[in-house]
Amino acid sequence: MSNTDAAPTEVDCGPSAFGAFDGVLHPREVPLGGPRAIRVRRTLPQRERSLIGAWCFADHYGPHDLRGGAGMDVPPHPHTGLQTVSWLFEGLIEHRDSAGVHAMVRPGELNLMTAGAGICHSEVSLSSSPILHGVQLWVALPDSDRDTGRDFAHHVPRPRSRGGLTTRVFLGEFEGESSPVHTFTPLLGAQLDLEPGTSVALGVDAGFEHGVLVDHGNIDACGAELTVADLGFQGTGHDTLHLTARGDGPARVLLLGGAPFDEELLMWWNFVGRNHDEIVAYREQWQAHGDRFGAVAGYRGELTRLPAPPLPHAALKPRPRPGV
Template identity: 70%
Template sequence: MSNTEAAPDQVACSASRFTGVLHPREVPLGGPRAIRVRRTLPQRQRSLIGAWCFADHYGPHDLRAGPGMDVPPHPHTGLQTVSWLFSGEIEHRDSAGTHATVRPGELNLMTAGAGICHSEVSVPAARILHGVQLWVALPDADRNTTRDFAHFVPTVQTVGAADVRVFLGELAGVRSPVHTFTPLVGAQVDLAPGGVVELAVNPSFEHGVLLDHGEVQAGGTALGVADLWYQSPGHDVVRLANGGGGPARLLLLGGPPFPEELVMWWNFVGRSHDEIVGYRREWEQHAERFGSVDSYPGRRLAAPPLPTSTLLPRPNR
């Protein structure tokens, strides 16, 4: 998924002392008739949870009553994209030659590395579109790796009152086979009405709980839709409680604190102002770094103007 804002903020990704709940802001995904998404990461209070650096939650959107997702070819550097659906279907095409369909409960992980471009278009026959798009920052040693794509269908594990699908990393004794460049955990957790579960987690990780729906308390804190609750390292349990009369669904994300400072602007993750300027220039010049997407019936996205100030990472806090 692209950050299609016409004037995207500079985001300096670094460690933060913030603990608590991040609330989302709504942004359009595309043109004037675009669907709206709830963006929780990054924010000024906290830009990373482990290597997780971007989180959009969207839907449920009834495609019979409005537009779906139509994101033209756009570039990425220095990250992996995680596509995870609760309902609907999205057609993915990228410059590595991948043509895949994103379906509910199936992980699609695209590695941008040194550069990739891709498009995402919802399939109208699947009437309700509902899911999340997540980005994972690549460490400096691996951020210029080659383009790649992985697909994985996790099985459902029952842990007390919860059904758990582990799509990245390890949780509840289950490990995803999908390769990541830093230790991570990513899992969907479905809680039965009134259910409570304590999930054993790696105490060296920081964790986030992103609520999709339901009346959930994470660590005793009530969450709203698309809220992201943060738990610092040093805890070996994430406690989740469904206080409502219906089912609840959430994502658990985590990883060790990311030790590097990043500069993230538009769809690029880099380390300096000059790198971001160079990536933008190469995209506008149709450079080979990003390649091209075949069979998209329209123009690719143009890069927005750069801010007038120098893009600088904030120091670790």
Template identity: 60%
Template sequence: MSNVEARPAEVTCTSTPGDVEVLGPRDVPLGGPRAMRVRRTLPQKQRSLIGAWCFCDHYGPDEVRMDVAPHPHTGLQTVSWLFTGEIEHRDSLGSHALVRPGELNLMTGGRGICHSEVSTDTSAVLHGVQLWLALPDAHRDAPRNFQHHVPPTVTLNGADIRVFLGSLAGSTSPVPTFSPLLGAEIVLPAGAALTLDADPSFEHGVLLDTGDVTLGETALQPGDLGYVGTGRTSLALSSANGARVVLLGGEPFGEEIVMWWNFVGRTHDEIAAYREEWQAESDRFGRVDGYPGSRLPAPALPGGRLRPRGNPA
């Protein structure tokens, strides 16, 4: 998914530990041909990263058609996870795949890639999350790649868990990552009280999709992302009426990045060069075959220089 905000902000980040911190979503109109609105919880001023997770858009359920024209990415991986609907994915690697509920689609941008996303004719309602992972410096020019995985459902104390990246509750995703990570969907029944073993080197975020959930002693509202820092050996989730959450985790990233539009880099000059190459239709990004329309043009850079911004202490 492209970030098609008219004035995308630049972001640079590292993560710091702390108590439960509630990150409320901001409503973002993405505009363009798909006319979608999303609830964005990463990045924001008080926290830009959870592990390598640097972008979280939560959308639907909405009766809306997605039609995102070919657009570029660098220095990141995109993670598409649906609850309802179906999206057709095409990229410059030559991948042509369907994104379906409960199935992971992970695309590596690395040095450069472009892709399109269009909801299928059978999808009247779209509901899901779009996530980005920042690639560490040693791997940020990794070659283009696309992976699809259908994680099994494991049950723990009545909760259904699908682990799409990393390991949790005895389930491990076979999809490799460039930094230690966790990504899972958890469906809690009414009256659930679930304690999960946690890697103390990880920081974690719990995104509440639907229902009610309490993280530790902190109640979350739908759309909230509850953050906890490193040092936890367990995570306690409870729900009175049932809930669905997305659990994200990872070791603190430890690097500063500059994120603007659909690019992740390290400096203003890098981002400006990526934009210029995209506008010039450089081979860095390739081309998407099969999309019946034009590419997305890059927005204008802001007047000042893009600069790194880290999480507050």
């Protein structure tokens, strides 16, 4: 998925330390695509927090009824220095990338694309599935691996239920389940479905930072009240995470975790780099149709590739981090 902001702000994703359940990030709405774009709820990055582990970007969208408006149609666009995690609750999205991968994103199935040194891809929702509802997440790659080759992985996690909780672990290990998909830093990604009134104490890795991203329902997470697209986070040093589904209906969340990411990096548009000069070079190579990103075959939209927005007049600089 692309960050289609016309004037994207550079974001410092430097290391951070937090303890206890530190609070809630509320989403902001942004358009995805052209003039008739769908709206998505973006929770990461924000000034208050730019990283949870290596998770550096989180968009939540839908449910959108595609019979009454436009769907998702994101032309070929570039990425560097990250992995994209596509996860659907409803709908069907066609993925094409410059590694030659043509795949479908389906509910409950992980599609993970590794950009490495550079990739481009397109994403188009299909009208054969009229409701579109899901999340798009990015994971920053560490300096040692950010120039790795393009790659793509697919995994269908099995659901596991106990009491009023059902889990699907798509990355990492949790509740006795593990994903075979490779990540470059220790990560956790899982869908948790809670029946009405369910209260659970989840055993988590005390060395991880954790985020709870709400898809639907009302959740109490360690005493913090969360609703749709809110992201609550808990710092390292805790081996338990308490969740309760409030109200009369069920709730569904994504649990995101990871070891603290101890490298400072710079995000602008769809690029993850380390400094201003790198971002400028990535943009120039994309605009010049350079070999770094390759080309997507088979995309049939009106716009053959998404142009990069203009750079700001001043040099891109990391934002000051809270408490620094």
